[in-house]
Amino acid sequence: MKRIIRKMREKRGDGYIDVAVFVLVMVLVLATITKVVPAFILKNQLNQFASEALRQAQIKGEIDIDCSEISKNLGITPEEVIWEADTFSEKKIQLDGDILVIAKVNYDIGLFGDFGSFSIPLVGKASGKSEVYWK
Incomplete structure (x- = not known):
C-alpha cells in the first residue's frame, strides 16, 4: 500500500500507468464482489x-x-x-x-x-423425519 502511495506522489510519468492499472483492477474486484456476495x-x-x-x-x-407463507416471510420464491x-x-x-426437501x-x-452473463443453479436442502403417527 505504501508503494502505491509513493507512486502516486512521484512526479515522473512511469508510475502513472501502474496507478491506473491498480485502480482498474480494484474497480473490477469490487464489481465482482458486489455480484457474487448476493x-x-x-x-x-x-x-x-x-x-x-x-x-x-x-x-x-x-x-x-x-410454501407460500414461508416464501412471503423469507422474501424468496424458489423456482422448484x-x-x-x-x-x-x-x-x-x-x-x-x-x-427430503x-x-x-x-x-x-x-x-x-x-x-458475460451466466446463470448458476443454487440448491438448498434439508432432511428430517416425520413426527406424526397415522392409524
Missing part, C-alpha cells in the same frame, strides 16, 4: 426455506405443503421445490419416515448486463 446470501435463504418447509412437513406428517419421502398414502408420511433457483451472475 449469491451466497440467496444460498443461505434457500437453506432456510428448505429447513422451514421441512419443519412444517414434519409436524403435519405430509409432503407437498403450501422437490419433495422426496416414503409415502403410504398420496402425501402422508408415517412416523420416523424420512423426508430440495429448493432450487437459478441466479444470474453478470457484470456487464447480457454480455
Whole structure:
C-alpha cells in the first residue's frame, strides 16, 4: 500500500500507468464482489426455506405443503421445490419416515448486463423425519 502511495506522489510519468492499472483492477474486484456476495446470501435463504418447509412437513406428517407463507416471510420464491419421502398414502408420511426437501433457483451472475452473463443453479436442502403417527 505504501508503494502505491509513493507512486502516486512521484512526479515522473512511469508510475502513472501502474496507478491506473491498480485502480482498474480494484474497480473490477469490487464489481465482482458486489455480484457474487448476493449469491451466497440467496444460498443461505434457500437453506432456510428448505429447513422451514421441512419443519412444517414434519409436524403435519405430509409432503407437498403450501410454501407460500414461508416464501412471503423469507422474501424468496424458489423456482422448484422437490419433495422426496416414503409415502403410504398420496402425501402422508408415517412416523420416523424420512423426508427430503430440495429448493432450487437459478441466479444470474453478470457484470456487464447480457454480455458475460451466466446463470448458476443454487440448491438448498434439508432432511428430517416425520413426527406424526397415522392409524
